[in-house]
Amino acid sequence: MERIVVGMSGGVDSSVAALLLKQQGYEVVGVFMKNWDEKDEDGVCTSTADWEDVQDVCHTIGIPCYSVNFEKEYMDNVFHHFLSEYEKGRTPNPDVLCNREIKFKAFLHFAHKLGASKLATGHFVQTDTIDGHQRLLRGVDGNKDQSYFLYMLKEHQLAQAVFPVGGMTKAQVRELAQEHGLSVSKKKDSTGICFIGERNFRSFLQNYLAAKPGPMQTETGETVGKHIGLAYYTLGQRKGLGIGGRGDGRSWFVLAKDLKNNVLVVGQGDDHPLLYSTHIQASEITWIAESAPMAEGETFRCTAKFRYRQPDQAVSIRQNGDTLFIEADAPQRAVTPGQSAVFYRGDQCLGGAIVDEAVPLQESDQ
């Protein structure tokens, strides 16, 4: 019997993943990862409750379960980078790194040590093999597809991965959990940075980042408020600016960060031209396949997502060395340095890159 390790979070998806593999005849081992040791604002350690849910589910399904700790790896390979990006004024996505460095690296090694040849998770994605090449495909449930978070994986990692719920809808997953009496069948979906969970983001960051207060100014240099540190804001953000009653009465949004002068550039209206761009540059390119889908310097048509759950955007991309030039057909709102642009050809996730710069319409049109 083939042994398989399932990464179990204590949520419905990974629980059902384990259930399905058991039904398929695998020798399933459930493993819970604990990668962050801290209580949340309310003093609750959610990982303890999640671990109890995992044990409960594994008992119901009838599989053994273990807990493993990757706090150090998470700190060194994910969180450190996360903070360093914020210090550079960028807005990182820790979860894409977490998948590459923790779930499909450290954890994969651990699965090997347990004698498993494969690792399963509850991600809503699918894979297939064509001409000996592993492909990453969107999950069937378009509303829950999580391929965006897995674009940094390579073929060799995907080849060892199994995603049992990728072909199901969320509703079907919950239904199955219910049918089999899994205690977590109605558990709320978890959100927030994975392993860290839902937080008051600003106060969470304040534990790690020095505050360097400065002015909020319009693009013409008029001071309209004060910021508590550029790192605490992200492009396109509305909440938390505290500016009310000025100008034409519309909402204010973060348009840019002027690190040199420690100025947060803000502007009024969701349609502000500085908020939109079609020309975007990215680097740290990852192609899931061994090579890029197009030749160096050639333009390639595909679709992209600049954030999780964004509807597909038609784009043309061109790779020049380590830089990827993206041109979107339609203006994109608040494309943010540090965030990931992920590319698709149909239902296939090709890979992605980290945004370095988005040229505002106001400038590129001149």
Add this chain to the structure above:
RNA sequence: UGGGGUAUCGCCAAGCGGUAAGGCACGGGACUUUGACUCCCGCAUCGUAGGUUCAAAUCCUGCUACCCCAG
């Protein structure tokens, strides 16, 4: 100091005698395995003290504050 004006939620702002619009901000919730965006809900008795009136934020008077003009 004399003359004029204004004082309505944190900010902007309707209201003009009939029992407090709206926007922004803020708070809560929904959505969401990043950060955001978005959506929903909530949010004042009208500077103050009196008076007139069945009834005042709306009229009158005193006081206070701020603004403008004069000098």
